[in-house]
Structures are given as structure tokens and as C-alpha cells.
Amino acid sequence: xxxxxxxxxxxxxxxxxxxxxxxMGFAAKKTMEDLAASGIASFAxxxxxxxxxxxxxxxxxxxxPVGVSEVHFILGSTLFLLLGAAPxxxxxxxxxxxxxxxxxxxxxxxxxxxxxxxxxxxxxxxxLAKRIIAPNTAYVDIKYSQALALSTAYQAGVVGWVxxxxxxxxxxxxxxxxxxxxxxxxxxxxxxxxxxxxxAVLAAAKSLRGLERSGLVTPRLxxxx
Numbered sequence: 622x623x624x625x626x627x628x629x630x631x632x633x634x635x636x637x638x639x640x641x642x643x644x645m646g647f648a649a650k651k652t653m654e655d656l657a658a659s660g661i662a663s664f665a666x667x668x669x670x671x672x673x674x675x676x677x678x679x680x681x682x683x684x685x686p687v688g689v690s691e692v693h694f695i696l697g698s699t700l701f702l703l704l705g706a707a708p709x710x711x712x713x714x715x716x717x718x719x720x721x722x723x724x725x726x727x728x729x730x731x732x733x734x735x736x737x738x739x740x741x742x743x744x745x746x747x748x749l750a751k752r753i754i755a756p757n758t759a760y761v762d763i764k765y766s767q768a769l770a771l772s773t774a775y776q777a778g779v780v781g782w783v784x785x786x787x788x789x790x791x792x793x794x795x796x797x798x799x800x801x802x803x804x805x806x807x808x809x810x811x812x813x814x815x816x817x818x819x820x821a822v823l824a825a826a827k828s829l830r831g832l833e834r835s836g837l838v839t840p841r842l843x844x845x846x
Contacts, residue, residue, distance in 0.1 A: 623690055623691045623728055624731050624735060624738070626730065628731075628786060629731070629734060630790065634731075637731075637734040637736075637737060638733050640737040640741070641737045644710075644736065644740035647740075648707065648711070651747075652707040654707070655708070659840060666836055668712060670708070671708045671711060671713070671716070672716050672719070674700060675695075675713050675717065678695055678696055679695075679720050682694045687803055687804045688799075689783060689786075689800045690808075692807050692808050692810075695775075695779070695811075697709065697713070698771040698775050699818055700712060702763075702768075702819060702839075702842070703826065705839035706747040708839075710744075714739075714740070717739065737782060738783060741782060742778025742779050742781075743775065745775075746774045746775045746778070753767055753770055754767055756845060758845065760841055760842045762827075765820060768816040771819070772811075772816045772819065776812055779808065780805045780809065783805075784801045787800065823842075826838065826842055826843075
């Protein structure tokens with residue numbers, strides 16, 4: 622989902638500062654809510670786990686350039702279900718920054734573009750979860766159809782933002798449209814894998830009830846809202 626360098630140039634990149642500021646502002650709001658509910662120690666631990674996870678997903682798992690961007694296994698829905706929205710957002714932001722600073726400095730000018738692309742779909746997915754998962758259902762008990770819906774929403778959001786940045790930066794030409802379509806088609810194949818990863822992680826968590834009061838997972842993992 623890293624938008625390729627040169628897709629958005631010059632003054633146009635300034636828009637990403639505004640979109641990222643909005644996303645980070647919403648993340649700050651959710652962070653305050655999480656801190657109030659779970660405490661700083663739990664939030665810090667879950668954020669650290671999310672950061673390590675994101676860095677691993679970006680640098681260790683297979684990833685390859687396709688069209689205007691790259692296809693990654695971000696596992697955004699997995700991070701959300703296991704750790705909560707605010708720690709997942711922290712991990713995505715910091716993991717992406719670490720990758721840029723130490724391994725892909727060419728991506729740093731696009732940091733706020735990529736940050737927007739990751740965080741806005743995360744928060745949209747959180748809102749979707751409120752609507753499709755009953756308040757009396759713990760996340761370890763969700764169905765495959767619910768995991769699929771969350772993963773699809775997140776991946777579609779990522780693809781949508783990549784398409785927006787590509788058309789915004791390069792215009793709506795035949796070459797750009799073909800490149801965006803190629804990326805989108807390749808990226809949506811992640812949906813075939815991510816819901817299964819979600820359910821595998823949730824099944825493992827269900828068998829590890831000792832985590833319930835550890836502060837290392839979101840309280841919603843085991844308890845109803």
C-alpha cells in the first residue's frame with residue numbers, strides 16, 4: 622500500500638498533511654478513551670506489540686510492487702481485533718515510520734500519504750465492527766463472515782485511498798487507471814488470507830484465557846462491550 626515515489630509531487634503532497642492530521646487527531650481521541658478504560662500500562666504494551674507486528678508484516682512477510690503501489694499483508698483487522706483500534710493505529714504509524722527511517726528512506730516524503738491510507742480505513746472498520754458484531758459478543762466468538770466483512774472493509778479502504786492519491790497526483794488517464802486497477806486486483810487477493818489469519822489468531826487467543834487480565838490484549842477480545 623506504499624504509494625510509489627513520484628506519484629504525488631510538489632504542492633499536491635501538502636494535502637496529505639491535512640488528511641494525516643485529521644486521522645491522527647481521531648487516533649488521539651481514541652487513545653484517550655483507551656487510556657481511560659484500560660490504563661497506560663496496558664495501552665503501552667499493546668501499542669508496542671502492534672508496532673513490532675506492523676514492522677514484521679511490512680519487512681518480513683512477502684511484499685511486492687504492483688502498479689502504483691505495493692501489496693503488503695498489513696493484517697489491520699487482526700491488529701484491531703486483538704489489540705484495539707488505538708494501539709493498532711499507534712503501531713501502524715510508528716511501524717511505518719521505523720520502516721521509512723531505517724529501511725526505505727525513499728518512502729519518507731510519502732509518509733503522511735501512507736499514514737492516511739492505513740489509518741482512515743482502520744477507523745472506518747472500527748465503526749463497521751460496532752454495526753455487525755453484537756454488543757454481547759466477544760471478539761474471540763465472531764464468525765468467519767464477520768471477520769471477512771472487517772477485512773474486506775479495511776482492504777477496500779486501503780485500495781480506495783491508493784486510487785485517490787494516484788488520480789490526485791497523476792490525473793485520470795488510461796495509464797494511471799490501468800495501474801490502479803492492476804494494484805487493486807492484486808491487493809484484494811489479500812482478502813483470501815486475512816480473515817483466516819484473524820480466525821486463527823482469535824482461536825489461539827480463545828485457548829489462552831490467561832491473557833484476559835494480562836493487559837496485553839483489548840478487553841473486548843474476551844468480554845462483551
